[in-house]
Each structure stands twice: as C-alpha cells, then as structure tokens.
Amino acid sequence: MDGILPLWKPKGMTSHDCVIKVRKLFHSKKVGHTGTLDPEVEGVLPICIGQATKIVPFLTDTTKTYIAEVTLGKATDTEDAHGIIIEEKNVKTPLSKQNIENVLQLFRGEINQIPPMYSAVKVNGRKLYEYARANESVERPERTVTIHELEMLEMNDTIFTFKAVCSKGTYIRTLCVDIGKSLGYPAYMSDLIRISTGSIMDKDTVTFTTIENTPERGNLLLPISRGVDHLDVLEVDEQTKMKVKNGQKLGIPERVLQTEPFSVMYKNELLAIYRIHPEKKDCIKPVRVFN
Structure with a gap:
C-alpha cells in the first residue's frame, strides 16, 4: 500500500503516536509523518506510507497554514497555554484591530526567529527542551523563516486570532510571543490549528475514527504525486x-x-x-x- 494519508491529527497525541497507530491500522512498517505538530495542536498531518516515505523531505519542505490564537497580558515558559506563567502585565487600554494590523505588517516576509527553549531544535547534540527541563541555559541559534501571508481574523478583548501561511521551520508560538512584544505586552499562543500542508487542505483529511470504520483503507490514500505537486x-x-x-x-x-x-x-x-x-x-x- 503506497500513498499519503491526509490525517487530521487530534489533540492529545504526538505526531509519533500517530505514526505508530497508522502502522498498525495499515499493517505497514514504512510510515513517516511530514512535519511535527505539538501534542495539544490539532490539524493537517500528512502521513506517508510505503513508497510515499521517499517524498517525506519534499512534502515537509512545503508551506504550512495555521490559525493561531494569541492571549495578551501573560507569558509562559513554553510560549503556549501549557507552560508556567513567567510574566504578567495588565492590558489596560483595549487594542484596536488597526493597532494589531499595524504590527502584523512588521512580520510579513522574511523574519528572524529564535526557537523556543521547549522545542526539538538541537544545540550541541541535545534538544533544546532537554536543556529547559534540566534548567540549563544555552545560546539558541537564530533562524530566518518566511511569513508568506499574515491575516488578522477575530478579536475579543485581550485575545485575537490570525491566519499565517509560512515556510518550513516557523515556530508559531514564537511568532505569537514576538507579535505581543511589538504590541507592548507579554503574550502566549493559547490555541493552534494547522489547516494545510502544501496543497493538502483540512477538507482533504480523515480522522482516526473514519480510518477505523473503513474496510478498504487504501481508498483513503492520496497519490504520491500529490505530495510533490509544488x-x-x-x-x-x-x-x-x-x-x-x-x-x-x-x-x-x-x-x-x-x-x-x-x-x-x-x-x-x-x-x-x-x-x-x-x-x-x-x-x-x-x-x-x-x-
């Protein structure tokens, strides 16, 4: 069985958990995912099966689209809702959509990011989260990423959402934190959904429930060519x-x-x-x- 499973990754599972489950459901050892999603993030996670594993690096290298929620006034050590609060500042004056739009303009195009300490980026052979859990500090390498599109969606008091189309390697958590800093407040990413990887969209995806209830599971796979149509x-x-x-x-x-x-x-x-x-x-x- 060869092809791309357009999985909708549920919250509560790591990307590797999904790979293990797909191996069992499709009775295949040759299975690989195409871009890690944190356990509490849901969304599009294309999984390559059989011959399709040969295109993993090419599909991983495509643009991704996210819907992110930012909460202003607090910062956490993990830059998301699951960390410890490390900074607080009251948002006394409500921000306008124009305030936020003015700041979003600063983050379109090529930008530099410093990856979060709670990430899998390796420094001196160790993952950053290993340093963080050991309470050790280490200099993090700056990286250049591209934000192709950045669009304000909704706003409610100290919380707003945006859509971002970005290059491989972009940390949306860090983008949320940096946008907050530019607005003058600590911030963290309070929710995240990935709605596309390359040309594979949310409407193309299937859930584990659908997979388990489908006898002919090969019919759920996209052709390998779909993963390299860029x-x-x-x-x-x-x-x-x-x-x-x-x-x-x-x-x-x-x-x-x-x-x-x-x-x-x-x-x-x-x-x-x-x-x-x-x-x-x-x-x-x-x-x-x-x-």
Whole structure:
C-alpha cells in the first residue's frame, strides 16, 4: 500500500503516536509523518506510507497554514497555554484591530526567529527542551523563516486570532510571543490549528475514527504525486520512462524547469524526482525513484 494519508491529527497525541497507530491500522512498517505538530495542536498531518516515505523531505519542505490564537497580558515558559506563567502585565487600554494590523505588517516576509527553549531544535547534540527541563541555559541559534501571508481574523478583548501561511521551520508560538512584544505586552499562543500542508487542505483529511470504520483503507490514500505537486514536472516518453525506472542519468531537458529538484512523469504516473547533476551540469540525476 503506497500513498499519503491526509490525517487530521487530534489533540492529545504526538505526531509519533500517530505514526505508530497508522502502522498498525495499515499493517505497514514504512510510515513517516511530514512535519511535527505539538501534542495539544490539532490539524493537517500528512502521513506517508510505503513508497510515499521517499517524498517525506519534499512534502515537509512545503508551506504550512495555521490559525493561531494569541492571549495578551501573560507569558509562559513554553510560549503556549501549557507552560508556567513567567510574566504578567495588565492590558489596560483595549487594542484596536488597526493597532494589531499595524504590527502584523512588521512580520510579513522574511523574519528572524529564535526557537523556543521547549522545542526539538538541537544545540550541541541535545534538544533544546532537554536543556529547559534540566534548567540549563544555552545560546539558541537564530533562524530566518518566511511569513508568506499574515491575516488578522477575530478579536475579543485581550485575545485575537490570525491566519499565517509560512515556510518550513516557523515556530508559531514564537511568532505569537514576538507579535505581543511589538504590541507592548507579554503574550502566549493559547490555541493552534494547522489547516494545510502544501496543497493538502483540512477538507482533504480523515480522522482516526473514519480510518477505523473503513474496510478498504487504501481508498483513503492520496497519490504520491500529490505530495510533490509544488515541484515542476518533466514529462517523458515511454522509452525514457524505462531509463528513469532504472535510475539512469539523462541529458539536460530542452525546457527550463522552474524548481530544483523536479518531478519526472510519464502520463499521470510519477516515476522519480530528479535534479541537475552537481558535478556534470550537462545531465540530470535521480534523487528518488519510485518502483
């Protein structure tokens, strides 16, 4: 069984918990998720099964869309609702939507983030949350991420929600905290939902209840090509198809491809993912080949 399971991850499970459960439900050892969601976050978690595990890094690298809720006036050590309050400040004057919109403009485009201490980012071979739990301090590496879209949705007193379309590696918790600081208040992320990963949307997803109640579970899987539809496509003929299936290098295509790497397809069949050869610029080589 090969394909992408568009899972709606429930609250209370880690992404790894979901992988373990999917392995049992689909009787497959080759299962991998495409971007960690914290246990108390729900939403779109595409899970690759069988041959689809070959595209995990490509699907993980796509943009993600979130609906986040920010609470002003308090900060927590984990930057979300499940941490210990470390700072408080009364919000005496209610903020207007225009106040918030003015600040959101500062966070559109490329921004720098310092990942939260309670995260899986590794420093000197240890995850940051391991330092945090041991009450040890460590310098955290700054990273550049891209906020493609940032839209104010609703506001109620000291709580507001926004939609963010962002690049891989963006910490929405940290985005919430930084927006709060720019508004002049401590803040934390009080709720988060992921509504898309790449082109896989919330409307495409299935729950564990649906999976358990579906006898023909293979029918719930999306084709592998859906996970790489953000890559440009090189169409080949039947003769070239066999070369691709055998993992052979090919000559540079006549058409300039817009992404690197790119998909190679025969009719509607995804054959492989190729890239320009790093040493031989006159040919292309396979990165992944699908049997």
